[in-house]
Amino acid sequence: xxxxxxxxxxxxxxxxxxxxxxxxxxxxxxxxxxxxxxxxxxxxxxxxxxxxxxxxxxxxxxxxxxxxxxxxxxxxxxxxxxxxxxxxxxxxxxxxxxxxxxxxxxxxxxxxxxxxxxxxxxxxxxxxxxxxxxxxxxxxxxxxxxxxxxxxxxxxxxxxxxxxxxxxxxxxxxxxxxxxxxxxxxxxxxxxxxxxxxxxxxxxxxxxxxxxxxxxxxx
Amino acid sequence: xxxxxxxxxxxxxxxxxxxxxxxxxxxxxxxxxxxxxxxxxxxxxxxxxxxxxxxxxxxxxxxxxxxxxxxxxxxxxxxxxxxxxxxxxxxxxxxxxxxxxxxxxxxxxxxxxxxxxxxxxxxxxxxxxxxxxxxxxxxxxxxxxxxxxxxxxxxxxxxxxxxxxxxxxxxxxxxxxxxxxxxxxxxxxxxxxxxxxxxxxxxxxxxxxxxxxxxxxxxxxxxxxxxxxxxxxxxxxxxx
Numbered sequence: 001x002x003x004x005x006x007x008x009x010x011x012x013x014x015x016x017x018x019x020x021x022x023x024x025x026x027x028x029x030x031x032x033x034x035x036x037x038x039x040x041x042x043x044x045x046x047x048x049x050x051x052x053x054x055x056x057x058x059x060x061x062x063x064x065x066x067x068x069x070x071x072x073x074x075x076x077x078x079x080x081x082x083x084x085x086x087x088x089x090x091x092x093x094x095x096x097x098x099x100x101x102x103x104x105x106x107x108x109x110x111x112x113x114x115x116x117x118x119x120x121x122x123x124x125x126x127x128x129x130x131x132x133x134x135x136x137x138x139x140x141x142x143x144x145x146x147x148x149x150x151x152x153x154x155x156x157x158x159x160x161x162x163x164x165x166x167x168x169x170x171x172x173x174x175x176x177x178x179x180x181x182x183x184x185x186x187x188x189x190x191x192x193x194x195x196x197x198x199x200x201x202x203x204x205x206x207x208x209x210x211x212x213x214x215x216x217x218x219x
Numbered sequence: 220x221x222x223x224x225x226x227x228x229x230x231x232x233x234x235x236x237x238x239x240x241x242x243x244x245x246x247x248x249x250x251x252x253x254x255x256x257x258x259x260x261x262x263x264x265x266x267x268x269x270x271x272x273x274x275x276x277x278x279x280x281x282x283x284x285x286x287x288x289x290x291x292x293x294x295x296x297x298x299x300x301x302x303x304x305x306x307x308x309x310x311x312x313x314x315x316x317x318x319x320x321x322x323x324x325x326x327x328x329x330x331x332x333x334x335x336x337x338x339x340x341x342x343x344x345x346x347x348x349x350x351x352x353x354x355x356x357x358x359x360x361x362x363x364x365x366x367x368x369x370x371x372x373x374x375x376x377x378x379x380x381x382x383x384x385x386x387x388x389x390x391x392x393x394x395x396x397x398x399x400x401x402x403x404x405x406x407x408x409x410x411x412x413x414x415x416x417x418x419x420x421x422x423x424x425x426x427x428x429x430x431x432x433x434x435x436x437x438x439x440x441x442x443x444x445x446x447x448x449x450x451x452x453x454x455x456x457x458x459x
Contacts (some may be wrong), residue, residue: 061294119269120306120365124320124372134319137308 004188010177014190017173022198024087024169025156029095032155033148036096036102041132045106054103061100067161069093074165090162090169098155105147109140142213149206153199160195170194220245220280220377220407221266227274228261235261238275238433243376248408250422250439252415254454256430259411263380266409267291267298280375296324299369303381305361307353307368313340314349317368324433325372332371339367343397359390363397370401376402379410395421415458419443 007014038119042054074089084092088097113136141148163172174187181187221243221310228236235258243249251259262271265275268284268291277285284294290326318338321327327335330368340346343363353361362382369377379398383391395417402408402421412418418425418439425442427450435442435451443459 066448114306116302116304116306117308120300120308121320122292123267123269123295123298123300125292125324126320126368127292130323134323135308142310 001181001183001186003189004185006107006177006181006186007190010173010180010187013173013177014170014194017127017168017170017191018194020087020162020167020169020172021156021159021195024094024159024167025088025152025198026161027091028098028159029152031091031095032098032102032151035099036108037137039099039103040106040110043103044110057096058100058103058180061097062104066093067157067164069097070161070165084168086162086165089165090159090167093162094155094159097158098151101151101154102148105144105151106140108147109144110136112143113139145206145210145213149203149210152202156198156202157195220247220408221265222278223275224277225275226262226265226269226272226277228258228265229273235393235431236265236272239431239433241426241433243407243409245407246308246376246446248402248406248410248421248423249426250418250424250427251409251411251426251428252304252413252454253426253434257428259426259428260380262428263409263411264380266378267295267300292324296320297375299372299374299377300384301362301365301369301377301379301456305358305365305385307356307361307365309353312350312352313325313345313356313364315352316353316364317371320368321371333343335373336367339370340364342400343367344393352416357390358386359393362390362394366394366397366401376407376409379408379412381411381413383412383414413458415443415455427454429454 001009031077038056039057041057042050045051045054070089070093074084074086078153081131117135117139118131121135126134162167163169163175168171170191174191177182177187221241223241224238225237226239227234233268239262251262261270265272272285275285276283278407279294279298283289284291302446308319314333314336315337318329318332320334321332322329337346337349340349343366343369345360345363346402348356348360348364353364356364382398383394386394386417391414398408399421410418412424422439424436425439426433427442435446435448442451443455446455
């Protein structure tokens with residue numbers, strides 16, 4: 001069977017895998033984004049203990065393989081009575097891992113915003129939290145949008161590790177098709193193209209978003 | 220209105236302010252002049268605690284603002300500040316720049332905030348720029364918007380930190396004009412500037428600072444016409 005026959009014949013396998021890959025990527029991106037902002041703010045906290053926890057979080061998650069983190073959560077935590085379904089474990093791993101990378105990106109963005117912006121906001125009576133929300137974060141996120149896009153793309157691709165604990169994502173389904181058809185290469189080509197379409201679309205969408213956010217800088 | 224008592228500020232081992240005493244009265248226009256590094260900007264930034272003083276006391280409308288328990292945010296609502304680098308919010312339109320603090324800090328109704336903002340735009344002569352972004356404005360226009368933004372909080376005093384120093388020469392006039400109008404309307408103002416002509420014309424009182432202290436002060440004709448101290452004479456001979 002050629003690659004097109006495989007893609008067509010086993011379309012239900014691939015579409016079902018796509019569903020799980022997308023679900024995990026969306027969960028990882030969304031919660032990773034929220035958690036990343038929180039971690040980056042903690043890293044700049046005035047309290048050393050919060051700074052320490054956030055720094056340890058980032059360093060540990062960046063310094064260990066994501067696959068090891070996934071196994072620790074899925075096979076390690078049950079030893080302490082915390083059991084998750086494969087999808088839950090996958091979502092948690094992607095979330096915490098991307099939160100570490102995104103936190104560093106946000107921190108760079110926040111520190112890149114001109115100090116005068118904070119001073120202007122504070123001089124108008126805006127409190128620290130308000131200043132962060134209305135003045136600093138919007139500018140910071142705009143400045144680091146390309147880096148955030150990279151991280152989102154990474155999450156989509158790296159989500160494939162969840163096949164190792166039995167989540168039926170794209171990679172898992174490709175291997176199922178291989179088992180049925182004895183075709184080693186073609187199913188992998190099909191999902192490679194699918195991954196590429198996902199990431200390429202995302203990168204184009206982010207490009208459009210970037211240009212729109214830049215309109216206020218035009219001269 | 221503002222009383223400064225033995226104000227000190229140091230950055231590490233570097234002493235910038237070495238004991239400033241000053242009373243500023245309601246409606247008064249105080250202009251601070253002096254060579255670079257004399258501490259005049261630091262002094263101004265201490266008045267709304269953008270710089271935390273290392274010693275001394277500041278009271279505003281009878282209340283100590285340097286005490287640990289004081290909530291400086293409440294005081295800052297009543298103290299407008301204009302910066303050398305304008306510091307407009309680049310991601311917001313002119314109107315949004317002006318309305319943000321009244322909406323979020325004062326919790327004004329949107330309709331009321333917009334009415335005040337449009338009046339202020341009229342005052343600074345930029346009503347047609349309401350929907351422009353800061354990047355589309357000239358330096359002089361930016362600074363006039365920054366003044367309008369500070370005024371939108373209806374402050375009791377306005378602090379100006381070298382408001383014309385970052386401007387091309389042909390735009391200095393339009394900003395000074397707005398400030399002059401403000402002074403004529405009775406606004407209490409503290410202005411750090413290098414514009415000696417303006418200081419002389421608009422100031423009720425001139426402070427000459429050097430080396431972290433107020434060397435000399437008095438009304439403009441006295442300080443400019445008949446300076447008492449050698450350092451004042453020396454400075455004025457260089458800038459006039």
